[in-house]
Amino acid sequence: MNVSDALATRKSVRAFKSDPVPRAVIEEILLKAARAPSGGNLQPWKVHALIGPARDELVRRAKEQMAKNPRGGVPEYHIYPPELTEPYKTRRFVVGEQMYATMGIPREDRARRLTQFVRNWEFFGAPVGLIFSMDRQMQEGQWSDLGGFLQSIMLLCREYGLHSCAQEAWAPFHAVIREYLKVPQEEMIFCGMAIGYADESAAINSLVSERAALQEWAVIRETA
Numbered sequence: 001m002n003v004s005d006a007l008a009t010r011k012s013v014r015a016f017k018s019d020p021v022p023r024a025v026i027e028e029i030l031l032k033a034a035r036a037p038s039g040g041n042l043q044p045w046k047v048h049a050l051i052g053p054a055r056d057e058l059v060r061r062a063k064e065q066m067a068k069n070p071r072g073g074v075p076e077y078h079i080y081p082p083e084l085t086e087p088y089k090t091r092r093f094v095v096g097e098q099m100y101a102t103m104g105i106p107r108e109d110r111a112r113r114l115t116q117f118v119r120n121w122e123f124f125g126a127p128v129g130l131i132f133s134m135d136r137q138m139q140e141g142q143w144s145d146l147g148g149f150l151q152s153i154m155l156l157c158r159e160y161g162l163h164s165c166a167q168e169a170w171a172p173f174h175a176v177i178r179e180y181l182k183v184p185q186e187e188m189i190f191c192g193m194a195i196g197y198a199d200e201s202a203a204i205n206s207l208v209s210e211r212a213a214l215q216e217w218a219v220i221r222e223t224a
Helices: 003-009 023-033 053-066 088-102 110-125 140-159 168-181
Strands: 045-051 128-135 163-167 187-196
Touching: 003 140, 023 045, 023 140, 045 053, 045 140, 053 110, 053 128, 053 168, 110 163, 110 168, 110 187, 128 140, 128 168, 140 163, 140 187, 163 168, 168 187
Parallel strands: none
Antiparallel strands: 045 128, 128 187, 163 187
16 A cells, blocks of 8 residues: 555544454554654653453543543543634534544434443444643643654555554543553543454445645745
């Protein structure tokens, strides 16, 4: 698979088959992804890869926490800006509505929407869950590096016939994650990622999010 095909077919998959992914494949993907660009070669990322029972235990603990607080808690950073402006606010709203529309869940059906939302903390059924953290001393440049690392993993997943879903939904569960995985306090827990084989029969996986036209966000100049 070339890079263009990997980019074109990468999407946030929210329903996975239970088929296992070999540990060796996960190790290969992580090793290759570590070639992602990193300013000063800091390589600021930290990863916990959870497979099988290790993944199941985090899911169990997350559900236990949801009984106390349905949203897990308060994340250590703003997942979205508190006062999100246009056009970003509309883009976020539209993709959410499109996602639920693929499953035939109307806006007023809060119960079914909540059921789907909770699937976040089951890694959407994926057999592999990744948790990413980073030393708190890191700044905006290193957060950018972490994003490149995440993208590298997701593109490599396509090469191996796998799909993925990056999940900032895990950020509010940082206390649960920290206790289970013994993540030191000097590291901030950023997000999770589901990895596995897509369930192509699931309606939700038919969603391909829209992208704004090039002229909305790019300026290309050829003269001074």
